[in-house]
Every structure is written in structure tokens, then in C-alpha cells.
Amino acid sequence: MNGKPSERIVRQLVRYARWILPAESGDWGAAMEAEVGEMKDPGEKLKWAAGSLWVACRERLAALVCGRRRVVAGGDLLALEMEEGMRRLARAVIVAAAGAPLLFLLAPSFRQGLAVQARLWTASFNEPLVRAGELRAMASEAEKHGDAEALAFAALLHRDVNERAAWAEQAVGRQRDLTWLYAVLLSRAEHPAGAEVWLGALRRWAPDNGFVDVLEAKRIAQVEGSPGDRDYRQRVAKNVEWQAAMQAAFAAPVYDCYVGRQLELIRKVMRRERGSDPLLVVNASG
Amino acid sequence: MHARVRFSPQTVTLLQALLDSPHDWHYGYDLSQQTGLKSGTLYPILIRLERAGLLAARWQTPSRPGAPPRHLYRLTAAGVRTTRERLRASKKRMSLAPASAAGRA
Numbered sequence: 001m002n003g004k005p006s007e008r009i010v011r012q013l014v015r016y017a018r019w020i021l022p023a024e025s026g027d028w029g030a031a032m033e034a035e036v037g038e039m040k041d042p043g044e045k046l047k048w049a050a051g052s053l054w055v056a057c058r059e060r061l062a063a064l065v066c067g068r069r070r071v072v073a074g075g076d077l078l079a080l081e082m083e084e085g086m087r088r089l090a091r092a093v094i095v096a097a098a099g100a101p102l103l104f105l106l107a108p109s110f111r112q113g114l115a116v117q118a119r120l121w122t123a124s125f126n127e128p129l130v131r132a133g134e135l136r137a138m139a140s141e142a143e144k145h146g147d148a149e150a151l152a153f154a155a156l157l158h159r160d161v162n163e164r165a166a167w168a169e170q171a172v173g174r175q176r177d178l179t180w181l182y183a184v185l186l187s188r189a190e191h192p193a194g195a196e197v198w199l200g201a202l203r204r205w206a207p208d209n210g211f212v213d214v215l216e217a218k219r220i221a222q223v224e225g226s227p228g229d230r231d232y233r234q235r236v237a238k239n240v241e242w243q244a245a246m247q248a249a250f251a252a253p254v255y256d257c258y259v260g261r262q263l264e265l266i267r268k269v270m271r272r273e274r275g276s277d278p279l280l281v282v283n284a285s286g
Numbered sequence: 287m288h289a290r291v292r293f294s295p296q297t298v299t300l301l302q303a304l305l306d307s308p309h310d311w312h313y314g315y316d317l318s319q320q321t322g323l324k325s326g327t328l329y330p331i332l333i334r335l336e337r338a339g340l341l342a343a344r345w346q347t348p349s350r351p352g353a354p355p356r357h358l359y360r361l362t363a364a365g366v367r368t369t370r371e372r373l374r375a376s377k378k379r380m381s382l383a384p385a386s387a388a389g390r391a
Contacts, residue, residue, distance in 0.1 A: 028333055031343075031357030032325060035315040038356075048315075051325030058330060 006042045013049035017056035022063040029056065062090075130157050138273070139167050148175035153269040155181060156262060161189060172201070178265075179205040180258040186215045187257065195219055210252030217245035293372060296323055297331050301369040304341075304361045311344070311358035332359060340365030 014036060018029030032052040039045045104110045135154045142150035151171035158164040168181045182198040199219065202212045220242045224235045236242055249255075299321045304312065312320075318328050335341035342362045345355045361369060 025333065027343075027357070028329060030354065031314060032329055034354040034356045035313065035318075035325075037353055038313070038315050048318075048325045051327075052329070054326040055329045055333075059333070 004042070006046060010036060010042075010045045010049040013046075013053050017049070017052040020053070020056040020060050022060055024063075025056075025059050028059075061094075132158065132160065136163075139163075143170065146174060148172075148178060149265060149269055150273065152178050152181050152265055153273075156184065156266065165194070176205070180261050183209075183211060183215060184258055184262055186218070187211075206254075206256070208252060208254045210249040210255040211257050213245050213249035213252060217242050217249065220245060293376075294331075296321075296327055297335075298373070298376070299323065300328065300331050300335075301361075301365075302373070304359070305366065305369050305373070308361050308366050311346075311360050313356055313358060317359070335365065340368055 014029070014033040018033065021029045029052070032048070032055065036045050036048055039048060135158045139151055139154040141147070142154065148171045151167045155164040155167040155171060158167070164185060168185055171178050172181060179201055182202050186195060186198060199212065199216055202215070206212060220239060221236045224239060225232050300317065300323065303317060303320045314328065314332065317323070318325060321328070332341060336343050340362060341359055343357055343359050346358050348355050
């Protein structure tokens with residue numbers, strides 16, 4: 001056998017099969033392994049090896065559950081069989097062992113935990129933890145009832161840049177002390193159209209916060225291109241406006257990127273709207 | 287307790303293949319190709335037959351250096367006898383089946 005990945009898998013499978021087989025069946029593992037060497041087709045080898053592993057598991061399970069075997073007197077057919085009673089018992093044990101974990105599904109908290117795990121798993125494929133449809137529904141309700149905090153909440157969790165910008169503007173329009181929302185959204189991605197208006201609002205709302213100057217510097221840097229471009233850093237560093245914005249940021253008496261306010265809002269809305277939904281807890285803490 | 291005797295279609299297929307040349311030794315892979323049984327089905331049957339004394343197994347000296355020894359199988363005298371009896375009985379059952387069906391009708 002050479003070192004091809006499929007060959008390695010085959011070798012590993014038959015090795016596992018020999019390892020799993022009970023001691024009294026040890027020869028059979030070697031017998032199945034020897035046949036693999038006679039095959040040419042890698043797919044056939046793989047199927048054979050997988051079959052060998054299956055045989056080994058069956059033999060091991062039979063040895064564990066029903067160690068006692070006997071030869072039927074009279075030599076009538078395949079003389080060796082498990083006694084019927086033992087076979088039934090073995091089946092019952094296997095069914096019970098396989099079925100018992102399913103009982104956990106009856107518990108709502110278990111199902112909820114399972115859903116969180118599944119969502120976290122899909123989130124690793126860049127799926128949002130809270131679906132866009134749920135957030136849209138929430139924002140729509142908030143618009144109807146003039147609920148600025150719920151709108152801000154939806155804007156914080158939503159991924160669509162334009163929609164969340166619109167929700168953020170509505171939220172701030174209704175409740176001025178949510179202006180920090182602009183800073184959080186501006187810090188996340190490339191500045192959307194109208195970023196200057198948001199920066200102006202932030203400057204009026206929190207004139208001493210150096211974070212606003214950093215966001216201004218970010219906007220200026222964006223004009224120079226993207227970070228992947230050649231000489232991007234040098235171009236940005238030479239930009240006089242960028243230098244002035246950064247200087248102002250360093251000179252500012254306060255630096256607040258509003259993480260505290262953000263978490264406070266999420267916690268508040270979660271308690272009010274969907275306090276028991278762990279998906280939001282996970283999302284908020286992430 | 288009474289032991290249940292199992293004579294599955296796959297077992298019959300394998301026994302028939304072995305009975306075609308009862309004095310020859312067969313490789314597991316050849317039996318698999320001959321009967322169409324996958325290794326996961328074939329070997330549990332071989333194991334059962336061997337434990338029941340119906341099948342003889344032996345190791346063959348490797349034909350080329352570095353190759354592992356291969357396992358060979360053939361029916362024992364008891365295996366040949368039991369298989370023939372079984373096949374005869376199943377043929378008899380099959381020939382009787384239409385008559386009894388007609389009788390019921």
C-alpha cells in the first residue's frame with residue numbers, strides 16, 4: 001500500500017477493525033485485512049475496509065451483550081446461534097440505550113440548548129444568530145409603537161447595512177440619547193452614505209469623545225482606498241486631514257466606544273421583549 | 287431455552303457457492319465476488335459457519351514476499367451434509383408451496 005489518503009484511510013479502518021474485534025475473533029480481522037491487498041480499485045478497498053469495521057463492531061457488541069453462545073444439538077443448520085431469549089434481551093437493551101437519550105427532547109430547556117448549539121454551528125458559516133426576518137418583524141412592531149430602544153436593538157443585531165442605518169436613524173430621531181448608536185455602527189463596517197451627517201450628530205452630542213475623531217479618521221482613510229491596496233498605509237499616514245483627526249483623538253479628554261451602553265440596551269430590551277431567548281444572550285455577549 | 291436456527295438468504299447463497307466446489311479452498315474476496323455479498327455481510331456468516339463446525343478455515347502461505355497470509359475456506363464434511371439437506375428441504379418446500387396455495391383456494 002502506498003501513502004495515498006484513501007490507502008491511509010483503508011489501513012486505518014482495518015486497523016481499527018482488528019483492534020475492536022474480540023480476542024477470540026482476532027484471526028478474522030487479519031483475514032479481512034489480507035483480502036484488501038488483493039484489490040485494485042481504491043473504492044472497493046474502502047468499502048471492504050468499512051465492511052470489516054462493521055463486522056468488528058457487530059462481533060464486539062455481540063460479545064459484550066451476549067457473551068454466551070452455544071452449538072445447537074443435532075447440527076441442524078448453522079448450529080451456532082444466540083439463544084432466543086438472550087437475543088430478545090440484547091435487542092431490548094440496545095433499543096433502550098438508543099432510545100433513552102431521545103427522552104431528553106421532551107425537556108424544553110434541552111431543546112432550547114440544542115437550538116442554541118445548532119445556531120452557533122450555523123453561525124460559524126456566517127449565518128446570523130438572530131435571523132433577519134425576526135429582526136425585521138421586531139423593527140416593524142417598534143416603528144408602529146414608536147419604540148426607539150427596540151429599533152436600536154434591531155439595528156445593532158442586523159447585518160444589512162442600509163436597513164440597520166434606517167432603523168438607527170429612526171431610533172435616534174425618536175430618542176436623542178441613542179446617538180451613540182451611530183458610533184457603534186460606523187465602527188463596524190465601511191462608512192455608509194451619509195456618514196458625515198452621523199459624524200456631525202455625534203460631534204454635537206459628545207464633543208469631548210475621542211472615539212468620534214477616530215471614526216472621522218476612519219472615514220478619511222477610506223478615501224485613500226482599502227487596506228489591501230499597495231502603499232495604503234503610507235498614503236493614509238501622509239494625509240493631513242487624517243493626521244489632524246488622529247491628533248484630536250489623542251488629545252480628547254474622553255474615549256468611549258459605547259460598549260457599556262450597547263450591552264445595557266441589549267440587556268434591557270431582551271428582558272422586556274425576549275428575556276428567555278438564549279440566542280440573544282449569546283449574540284449580545286459575542 | 288430453545289435456540290432459533292437462522293438460514294438467511296445470504297447464508298444460502300454463500301453455502302451454495304461453497305457447495306459448487308466443496309473440495310476447493312476459497313478466498314474471502316473471491317466468495318464476495320461470486321456471491322455479491324459485501325464484507326460486512328459475508329464475514330459474519332463465515333464466522334458463524336466456522337464456529338458451528340460447518341466451515342473449515344486455514345491460512346495460506348503468502349504467494350509473494352511481503353504479502354500477508356490469506357485465509358481460505360471450504361465446507362467441512364458436516365457442512366456439505368447440512369447444506370445439501372437444507373437445500374433439498376428448501377427445494378421441497380418451494381415445490382410444495384403452489385400446491386398448498388391451490389389447496390387453500
